[in-house]
Amino acid sequence: MNKYKDIGLKRTPQRLAIIEYLYDNFDHPTVDDIYADIRVKFPTMSLATVYKTLETLKEKGYLKELTIDKERKHFDPDTTRHYHLICIKCKKIVDVNKEFSIKIPIGDHNNFEVIDTNIEFYGICPVCKKRRT
Numbered sequence: 001m002n003k004y005k006d007i008g009l010k011r012t013p014q015r016l017a018i019i020e021y022l023y024d025n026f027d028h029p030t031v032d033d034i035y036a037d038i039r040v041k042f043p044t045m046s047l048a049t050v051y052k053t054l055e056t057l058k059e060k061g062y063l064k065e066l067t068i069d070k071e072r073k074h075f076d077p078d079t080t081r082h083y084h085l086i087c088i089k090c091k092k093i094v095d096v097n098k099e100f101s102i103k104i105p106i107g108d109h110n111n112f113e114v115i116d117t118n119i120e121f122y123g124i125c126p127v128c129k130k131r132r133t
């Protein structure tokens with residue numbers, strides 16, 4: 001939780017609840033997921049508060065926004081480099097935890113200095129696979 005010490009916003013109970021929800025959450029929640037969960041405790045909280053808090057956390061580098069899912073944005077508190085697997089059926093996103101690197105073959109850099117990669121793997125998760133058979 002200390003990693004969110006300096007978020008540059010007043011630490012209201014609502015905001016702390018959002019931070020707590022995100023902390024060590026590897027499910028890549030959407031704004032709606034977060035809002036639905038926090039509203040149980042804080043029924044008066046507005047969606048705007050959730051957006052503002054997420055935006056600030058993102059600006060401070062505590063949160064990564066994933067745009068893998070074309071329909072909804074997902075948020076990832078794990079800002080270290082890692083890749084994702086996405087289920088094409090239920091849109092579930094999971095982390096690829098093992099570290100590995102994919103390199104552009106030498107001579108095909110087009111003189112770019114490559115500084116980052118974002119790799120997504122698409123497939124069918126075990127739950128959907130079971131459902132299908």
Ligand SMILES: [Zn+2]
Pocket residue numbers: 087088089090091092124125126127128129
């Ligand atoms: Zn699935």
Ligand SMILES: [Zn+2]
Pocket residue numbers: 028076078082083084094095
């Ligand atoms: Zn992730």
